[in-house]
Amino acid sequence: MFGVTMVVSHKEQEVVLRAFSKDDLPILVKNFSSMKVHMHTKGMFAQTLENETEWYEKRRVDPSCCLWAIQPKGSDVPIGVSGIHELSNRENSCYSGIIIWDPAWWGKGVASAAHLGRTMFAANFLNRFTIRSTVRVVNEASRKALERVGYTVWGEEPVDDYRGGEWLDTYHLIWFRPNAVSLFYRNGIPEKYRAGVERAAETLEIAKKEVVFP
Numbered sequence: 001m002f003g004v005t006m007v008v009s010h011k012e013q014e015v016v017l018r019a020f021s022k023d024d025l026p027i028l029v030k031n032f033s034s035m036k037v038h039m040h041t042k043g044m045f046a047q048t049l050e051n052e053t054e055w056y057e058k059r060r061v062d063p064s065c066c067l068w069a070i071q072p073k074g075s076d077v078p079i080g081v082s083g084i085h086e087l088s089n090r091e092n093s094c095y096s097g098i099i100i101w102d103p104a105w106w107g108k109g110v111a112s113a114a115h116l117g118r119t120m121f122a123a124n125f126l127n128r129f130t131i132r133s134t135v136r137v138v139n140e141a142s143r144k145a146l147e148r149v150g151y152t153v154w155g156e157e158p159v160d161d162y163r164g165g166e167w168l169d170t171y172h173l174i175w176f177r178p179n180a181v182s183l184f185y186r187n188g189i190p191e192k193y194r195a196g197v198e199r200a201a202e203t204l205e206i207a208k209k210e211v212v213f214p
Contacts, residue, residue: 001065003118020056032046037099037101070110079102082096094132123177131151134173150196155171
């Protein structure tokens with residue numbers, strides 16, 4: 001499925017999260033045929049319009065995922081994709097992911113704004129108790145963006161992927177919904193996750209002011 005439209009105004013950055021359309025598919029073909037993009041994904045090979053059309057048709061009716069095109073103010077086209085996956089899990093959990101394929105928008109708060117909207121929607125509308133994610137250890141900016149909204153690194157997987165002649169390690173992260181964490185830890189939150197849960201509570205409060213449904 002594709003997510004409903006949200007407008008996120010966060011730290012002077014305005015980002016629209018919206019459904020993809022077929023008109024967006026040539027943009028995906030162009031960017032997911034670039035090794036500069038695949039250096040940060042699990043992909044390896046070029047895409048075609050036929051591939052992306054098939055992806056679009058499958059995802060628009062897939063109840064196990066919720067995807068958004070990321071379009072910041074000042075861009076006429078999407079510059080990335082943010083998503084929630086494995087919504088069929090019985091534990092009210094899910095996995096999150098993001099790709100910003102246009103480097104002109106890296107480091108400008110777009111990912112943080114997208115995380116804010118996605119996290120709020122997962123917790124307050126899809127009733128997720130936990131959100132899991134992964135990020136490569138070398139991608140410090142992506143890890144920090146997740147940590148700012150309440151994710152905590154709980155483990156590190158060695159030599160998880162191979163890119164450009166080098167083996168890369170991967171962090172595993174988890175986000176707990178603050179009012180549901182007692183379901184998992186009845187005797188109190190472990191110290192390791194306490195700061196993350198506090199940031200998660202702050203994130204949901206900030207989202208009430210900065211995320212709107214037009």
